Amino acid sequence: MIGTHIIITAISFFAIFAMVYFMRGHYSTEELLLTVMVATSNAGTLLLYLSNTVGEALISNKVMYVGGIFIMYLVFLIICDIVNIKIPNWVRIVLVALSFFTLALVLSTGYNDLYYKTESLKVIKNSYGITEFKKSYGPLHIIFLILLYGEFLACLAITIASLMRKNASRRYTITVLVALVFCAAVDVIDRIMDFPIDPMPFAYILVEGILFSLCYVIREFDMSENEYNILEKMSQYGYITFNKSGRYVNSNPFAKETFPELNDIRLDSHITENYPTFYNEIMLWIKNWGGRKSVEKIIELNGRYLSCTLKHITSGANKDNIGYLVEFTDETESRNHIRLLTETNSNLEEANALLEEQKDLAEKYSQDAANANKAKSAFLANMSHEIRTPINTIMGMNTMILRESPNDDITKYANNIETSSKYLLDIINDILDFSKVESGKLDISEDEYNLYDVLKDAYLSLRTAADAKGLKVIVNNDAYLPTKLKGDAIRVKQILLNIISNSVKYTADGAITLSVGGVKADNVFTLKVSVQDTGMGIKQENLSKIFDSFQRADNENRGIEGTGLGLAISKRFAQAMKGDISVRSLYGVGSTFTFTVPQEIVDETPLGRFTGNDQPDKSSHKSYAPSIIAKNANILVVDDAEMNIEMIKILLKKTQINIDSANNGIMAIKMCKEKHYDLIFMDDLMPYMDGVQAFRKLKETDHLNKTTPVVMLTANAVRGQKERYLAEGFNDYLSKPVPAEALEETIRKYIH
Numbered sequence: 228m229i230g231t232h233i234i235i236t237a238i239s240f241f242a243i244f245a246m247v248y249f250m251r252g253h254y255s256t257e258e259l260l261l262t263v264m265v266a267t268s269n270a271g272t273l274l275l276y277l278s279n280t281v282g283e284a285l286i287s288n289k290v291m292y293v294g295g296i297f298i299m300y301l302v303f304l305i306i307c308d309i310v311n312i313k314i315p316n317w318v319r320i321v322l323v324a325l326s327f328f329t330l331a332l333v334l335s336t337g338y339n340d341l342y343y344k345t346e347s348l349k350v351i352k353n354s355y356g357i358t359e360f361k362k363s364y365g366p367l368h369i370i371f372l373i374l375l376y377g378e379f380l381a382c383l384a385i386t387i388a389s390l391m392r393k394n395a396s397r398r399y400t401i402t403v404l405v406a407l408v409f410c411a412a413v414d415v416i417d418r419i420m421d422f423p424i425d426p427m428p429f430a431y432i433l434v435e436g437i438l439f440s441l442c443y444v445i446r447e448f449d450m451s452e453n454e455y456n457i458l459e460k461m462s463q464y465g466y467i468t469f470n471k472s473g474r475y476v477n478s479n480p481f482a483k484e485t486f487p488e489l490n491d492i493r494l495d496s497h498i499t500e501n502y503p504t505f506y507n508e509i510m511l512w513i514k515n516w517g518g519r520k521s522v523e524k525i526i527e528l529n530g531r532y533l534s535c536t537l538k539h540i541t542s543g544a545n546k547d548n549i550g551y552l553v554e555f556t557d558e559t560e561s562r563n564h565i566r567l568l569t570e571t572n573s574n575l576e577e578a579n580a581l582l583e584e585q586k587d588l589a590e591k592y593s594q595d596a597a598n599a600n601k602a603k604s605a606f607l608a609n610m611s612h613e614i615r616t617p618i619n620t621i622m623g624m625n626t627m628i629l630r631e632s633p634n635d636d637i638t639k640y641a642n643n644i645e646t647s648s649k650y651l652l653d654i655i656n657d658i659l660d661f662s663k664v665e666s667g668k669l670d671i672s673e674d675e676y677n678l679y680d681v682l683k684d685a686y687l688s689l690r691t692a693a694d695a696k697g698l699k700v701i702v703n704n705d706a707y708l709p710t711k712l713k714g715d716a717i718r719v720k721q722i723l724l725n726i727i728s729n730s731v732k733y734t735a736d737g738a739i740t741l742s743v744g745g746v747k748a749d750n751v752f753t754l755k756v757s758v759q760d761t762g763m764g765i766k767q768e769n770l771s772k773i774f775d776s777f778q779r780a781d782n783e784n785r786g787i788e789g790t791g792l793g794l795a796i797s798k799r800f801a802q803a804m805k806g807d808i809s810v811r812s813l814y815g816v817g818s819t820f821t822f823t824v825p826q827e828i829v830d831e832t833p834l835g836r837f838t839g840n841d842q843p844d845k846s847s848h849k850s851y852a853p854s855i856i857a858k859n860a861n862i863l864v865v866d867d868a869e870m871n872i873e874m875i876k877i878l879l880k881k882t883q884i885n886i887d888s889a890n891n892g893i894m895a896i897k898m899c900k901e902k903h904y905d906l907i908f909m910d911d912l913m914p915y916m917d918g919v920q921a922f923r924k925l926k927e928t929d930h931l932n933k934t935t936p937v938v939m940l941t942a943n944a945v946r947g948q949k950e951r952y953l954a955e956g957f958n959d960y961l962s963k964p965v966p967a968e969a970l971e972e973t974i975r976k977y978i979h
């Protein structure tokens with residue numbers, strides 16, 4: 228009998244050595260302590276059996292308690308670990324404190340009656356020759372019983388509780404349960420039967436064995452020490468291990484942090500359908516993985532991207548497969564960055580595509596705008612033509628009335644018609660110019676001109692208009708103005724006429740002062756012309772807008788005709804010639820418009836003082852006498868509008884010139900082949916063959932009129948056309964409505 232105890236005790240101690248030497252790293256502190264405590268307790272029991280005196284028995288009993296008192300506590304901790312239940316620290320502290328308190332009581336036995344009644348202590352040898360320690364319990368022995376059975380019940384409770392959990396590891400939990408029940412049974416039977424030998428050391432060894440086996444199996448999958456360390460240390464990697472049959476074994480803190488559900492899974496857990504998706508994913512992966520080489524894949528779960536690698540866990544020299552290791556890193560953030568980048572990129576691409584579209588659209592629009600501009604120019608040219616043609620007739624007929632009517636009232640009416648027609652013509656000219664400015668097709672010519680001619684025209688127009696309103700004209704001019712300059716004389720004149728006509732228009736009484744001067748630098752003369760009036764003036768706040776198109780300082784000039792285009796055009800012209808136009812004005816007192824323009828000097832001989840001796844041509848229509856009479860001269864007028872032809876015939880009636888007419892280019896060519904003409908007036912826009920085509924044809928072949936001068940007489944007055952026609956080879960250009968004088972003058976030029 229004693230032999231079995233000796234063996235049990237030896238085994239208990241051997242277990243300590245075995246743990247320390249052979250199983251290093253495969254047990255926890257609690258397990259090691261449990262082995263030590265069981266060995267101590269068993270040794271105490273053995274010593275007790277071998278005691279001969281009460282004193283020896285008391286000491287042996289104390290040794291037995293040193294171990295035994297902690298056994299249940301440690302079993303409790305180990306079971307908690309196996310079934311994965313965390314117990315609060317205060318419970319541990321209370322249990323340990325109680326254990327030490329009890330131990331203190333036990334150690335004090337023999338000196339007081341608290342634990343054992345001292346007088347009851349005695350030893351007897353039983354029938355097996357083993358010492359029995361007889362004692363009756365003191366009042367505080369109850370603490371030990373409470374502690375022992377309390378801990379036992381706690382073990383039982385958590386094991387049963389764990390068994391009820393959905394994902395409990397049943398096989399192992401039940402084993403724990405069986406061990407516990409067995410222990411309890413042994414204890415109860417011992418108390419009832421009162422065995423001569425304490426069976427508890429056997430029970431302890433058994434429970435210890437069972438628990439260790441379980442812990443070993445669990446730790447088996449913690450793999451080698453290295454891998455175990457990796458599991459713990461590589462905090463940015465998640466590790467989850469599975470046994471050979473694909474069941475969960477263990478995971479490191481990072482894995483548990485990523486998937487808190489792993490905390491609930493223990494070894495041999497049952498996997499149900501609604502088990503965490505990640506687990507299912509992995510299980511499926513493992514199941515379908517036949518190879519030996521590690522494989523990788525991205526598992527997308529609950530918005531997380533996990534880059535996972537699946538490997539075999541091998542053991543021994545043969546590298547037997549003992550399980551699986553899933554290693555993963557959480558790439559959610561980097562993925563999200565990539566996705567964000569991709570999204571941003573695709574947004575950018577979209578934005579680019581949109582921009583591209585907009586660009587196309589803008590190009591299309593600008594194309595459309597260009598087309599619209601072309602259409603506008605074409606429209607203006609047509610409009611100009613269409614309006615000019617009837618005005619031509621009106622003005623022509625009016626001229627005839629003025630020439631021939633003896634009735635003063637009628638001539639007065641006719642004079643009004645003339646004024647209005649001229650004004651209408653001015654407006655059309657302005658609109659044409661404005662459209663040219665707008666479409667950026669403003670060509671500035673660079674021709675030599677006599678400054679005197681320009682100033683004379685400006686002066687005469689001022690004089691005529693001022694005289695009609697009873698305004699005084701004052702002229703101040705520099706004596707050293709160069710005679711000849713190079714530039715666009717027509718535009719310069721246009722600007723001057725515009726500010727002059729405004730000064731007269733907006734002045735009711737007083738005087739208009741025309742001052743001409745300039746500055747010479749090298750061969751450039753900056754011409755400076757100022758027109759000062761004593762008119763209504765312009766309010767300060769309107770000064771800046773009068774140069775804008777269609778802007779008029781409305782309030783003041785109500786009732787005065789105007790379009791608000793003159794100054795806008797003048798300003799643009801001035802700027803296009805690198806000059807400028809400015810204004811100074813005092814409301815109610817008068818205005819001064821100053822125009823400056825740099826012009827190349829061609830001849831700097833001083834012009835001399837401009838005296839203003841030239842008088843406007845006052846010849847009235849009444850005293851008209853033809854400037855030329857040529858009975859034998861033949862003129863061909865080519866025009867599709869009968870009215871125009873009629874007009875010219877009437878205007879030239881007194882010149883006695885023979886006038887033939889043709890309605891289009893083809894007819895004209897035919898006639899030119901049959902009869903010699905001294906001069907041809909050719910319209911441009913005609914059906915079948917226009918003027919330019921007809922002109923080319925005429926010059927192509929030999930016939931009676933190959934050298935006859937041809938004058939373009941057209942309503943197409945868009946600026947720049949004159950140059951175009953002259954460049955084409957036409958001898959001259961007259962725009963409709965052509966004044967009777969200009970018509971005669973041109974004829975005089977070519978017919979002697």
Ligand code: ADP
Nearest residue numbers: 729730733764773779780789790791792793794
């Ligand atoms: P319009 O004379 O056809 O209205 P303009 O472009 O020539 O157009 O002039 C713009 C505006 O400037 C005029 O409507 C008028 O209000 C103002 N203005 C121009 N010249 C004078 C002037 N000499 N005195 C007073 N106001 C003027």
